């Protein structure tokens with residue numbers, strides 16, 4: 001699932017191309033292709049009809065990230081929220097609909113991960129934002145911009161890890177779950193917004209903390225190390241254009257590079273890369289998610 005660095009990469013890309021463009025058309029086949037037709041998203045046909053009516057003619061102002069959500073703010077107090085969930089990513093380019101599927105001459109479409117188009121927004125410059133979502137778990141909704149703080153998708157999120165978060169607040173947030181395992185707490189969006197499975201594994205490997213350690217047993221100096229590692233790892237993810245080990249691609253359909261610098265995530269069975277460590281990376285399900293960690297230096 002795209003995490004803070006991937007969503008940031010997408011949002012930065014969108015901010016280079018979308019502001020001042022007017023929305024001319026919008027299309028989806030979600031409600032034809034999925035059985036989970038939530039009433040309050042575009043996966044419901046009636047909701048989508050109203051969404052379409054509301055959004056055509058809107059001019060994009062700016063695109064923002066909050067946690068793993070993409071917020072496309074437009075004129076007239078309207079915001080489109082897109083949560084990419086497991087396999088979604090936005091692609092920008094020139095597309096044509098042949099009556100059945102969306103096609104493009106853009107080179108990146110030869111990548112199979114870019115071919116599952118289920119939502120398309122057309123703009124005044126003749127280009128489209130096409131949403132590829134292989135497993136169709138994504139969420140797309142429209143809301144009034146000035147009601148964002150009441151929206152459940154936004155209001156329950158913890159602070160942003162990179163935007164001026166202090167060590168004190170970081171510690172205070174994690175300490176809200178003293179009896180839970182640190183891996184589970186790091187990916188809890190109500191504690192910190194934007195960290196998921198990849199970056200939590202990398203942060204814990206960096207600081208040598210076992211993913212099953214309970215938060216109440218983490219020492220003060222370890223909180224400091226974890227705080228520093230979190231910033232370093234997330235910034236590196238952003239600098240590398242995100243992680244494309246799985247489906248994620250940037251808005252031009254290209255892969256990020258963070259998957260080439262994994263120390264723990266999906267390195268099961270391989271030697272630990274920490275200098276001098278003789279451990280191997282093991283995989284274990286913790287709180288329903290796969291954790292990858294070193295058998296020796298993470299304690």
Ligand SMILES: [Zn+2]
Pocket residue numbers: 272273274277278279280294295296297298
């Ligand atoms: Zn190790």
